[in-house]
Amino acid sequence: MENLNQTSVRRFILLGLTSVPGLKAVFFLVFLLMYVVTLSGNLLLIIAVRLNPRFHTPMYFFLCNLSFIDICFSTNITPKILENTLSKDTSITLLGCAIQLYFHLALGATECLILAAMAYDRYNAICKPLQYATIMNQNICVSLAVGCWTQCFSLSIIHVVFAFQLPFCKSNHVSHFFCEMPPILRLSCKDPWVNQVALYVCCAIFTLCTFFFIFLSYVHIFSKILKIRHNKGHHKAFSTCASHLTVVMLYYGTIIYMYLRPQSSYSPDRDRVVSVFYTVVSPMLNPIIYSVRNKDIKGTIQNKIQLIVYLL
Template sequence: MHIDFISNNTLFSSVCQNIMEEVNQTSSRRFILLGLSNVPYLQALCFFLFFIMYVITLSGNLLLVTVVRINPKLQTPMYFFLSNLSIIDIGFSSTITPKILINTLAKDRSISLLACAVQMFFHLALGSTECFILAVMAYDRYAAICRPLHYNTIMNKMLCVSLVVGSWSFSFMNSAIHVVLTFQLQYCKSHHVNHFFCEIPPFLRMSCQDTLLNEIAMYISAGIIAMCSFCLTLISYVHIISTILRIRSSQGRNKAFSICASHLTVVALYYGTIMCMYLKPRSTYSPETNKIVSILYTAVTPMLNPIIYKANQTFPERFILLGLSNVLYRQAIFFIVFLVTYKITLSVNLLLIIVVRINPRLHTPMYFFLINLSIIDICFPSTTVPKILINTLVKDRSISLLGFAVQMFFHLTLGSTECLIPSIMACDRLAAICRPLHYKTIMNKMFLTAGAWSISSLNSAIQVVLTFQLPYCNSYHVNYFFLVTLYYGTIMSMYLTPHSNHSLEIDKPVSILYTAVTPMLNPTVYSIRNKDVINTVKYIMQKFSKINNLRCGYFISMF
């Protein structure tokens, strides 16, 4: 009986030990991504930059795919490949950027083994496919320029589909092999990945096994995919350039060069960074350099692709804003009114931001949203009012195409965000008054604010791209003082008015109300009854008064 008890006790101990080992092994199957920086202000800068690039990438590529689908003139092999490139860029950026954005806000930067493997798989697969598609597009340009009479025969539908399917299939098989080889290794040194996403080179450095087989496989794949694709692209462009140089018409030569220049720009940036990352010797490995290189081909290139390829379209170079009035005394009145309104808007909103920052009692979700509203109210009129002031003083009221698009984008983004932030502030008040015990749980201020800015930026990018898809053949004279977008309140009367009742002369004063007057009134309306705000303003005024008295005393003592 005693022997049975001992044996059972031994068996129980061994089972417990196996369970503990399994638990430890499971807990160790997580990796910690160290990211780009641990410095708070650099993290904020990285978040902002990646967020903007991601929004532009998604909106630009989605719109390019949509435009190609709905425009019969773009149903060509070139735009078929370009649609595939846009789909790749959306997926490629989406495998990495959301995790970067989350990691810059969260303290826990860990990623599970499965999530890491999935990220690595899709990153490698989509990155490899982009290499092939770029080479295929170079061949397409070669056939179009060097063999124009046989182009439709060479680039037939069957060949185009085969090239795309072959590119995707080979890339996904290659990616699966590398992911399996990488996660066969043991990582006993550390589980801290000195990178911002799961990529092969940092994992090879972390392994305590011999990684020679993995490195050979990586060099062979990079050589076949990147080098061969790059060489095929270069050969295609050597033939293209030699053909272009034989064109007698300078206009035709310039057009051909402009079409190919955009492709070459993407090729140089993408292939260059890929080869720098995967074909350099292990002895020259540098984590910080690799992070910068990875940013270029994972975030920058997908953002630039739709912009560069769309740059070949023809647009007017400049537009002329007709403004509010051509009568001199009215122009003088408008100048004074807008200048005074703009100064009040800047000073009052800046004062509110300073007050909230220096008073600890105001570090609440409501005032966090109010700071966002003040930032919007500073930037919102700044997209239009300075241009209005300049146009009332100068004869040349023209605006460049780029200036046109930038003003429209930021005006629409900030206006849309201002629609959403007051709604969030209303929800904040609802939660504070009706659900006080759950207030801190409900009001996730960072998530709500990021969501508002994300939706607005995406909406703005879509609207701007759709606007500049239109041909402007009637006139480049814009009967307005800036580029109108969306907003509610006065915006509803602006945008929900039937087209038959539309009047530009009525729209102008309506637009003044929501672009100049509302941003001036917001900080006063939201903070005038708060004692903490009033006391902090008094404190600031007293400080300024003391500083001025000291200055006066100093100057008097000098004389």
């Protein structure tokens, strides 16, 4: 009898974004530009927060966590896209695939929890301003961040280990541009229903539950804002929350579509487009969204850039 625990393939072939030669050069330039913008934008935001004492608050602490996640998230995916776009050899080892999948799951789940922590911070700042300093003290913020990172990186190990216990004997061609759980599970010649159920449950917890928590937080926030009599107070409060809501809708919309829809609706071409949004586009846009609506961050970044240019 064939041992189903024996993995037949030793390398996966990533089919990438396109097989059209003319488009490969275009995709390479576009993704290289987006990667550079992602790194520079998030690094500048982190540096601006660290250098300006006015930004040493819970909101900017979690924002730095988000920027660091975006740097790691994009770095885990984009360099491999760039390499495979120009290379004839688009293979990846099982170990390399497992590592990429692990960091993808861990960082994606951590971002969900950090976004929820940011919503909790905004709720306390607007709805409980007198108790805010006590509720969101430094120890609480650090504990929340450490809890988010530890929990997500620990749980992701379980998913990856069990996924790579499956026998991959159908094919070694992954209809994707990186190792992501849904297309990997489809290559197994053993029914991966246990893995799929576990993935659905975890995704429901990390996406639907956190999204519902964020939604309830903003129901209370907007209820409080509408009670503010001064228009100036309205504008300031809405401006504070608008950036976070924009990031939440962009990220959660694509994640929920990718991981919580029926398997029967699988479409390789459409799934690749959706994955590009939350793996490449979202990490690039997040620092831009937060910076555009924040005059203090824009001013700090501009001053530092001008200082660097002057020194050069």
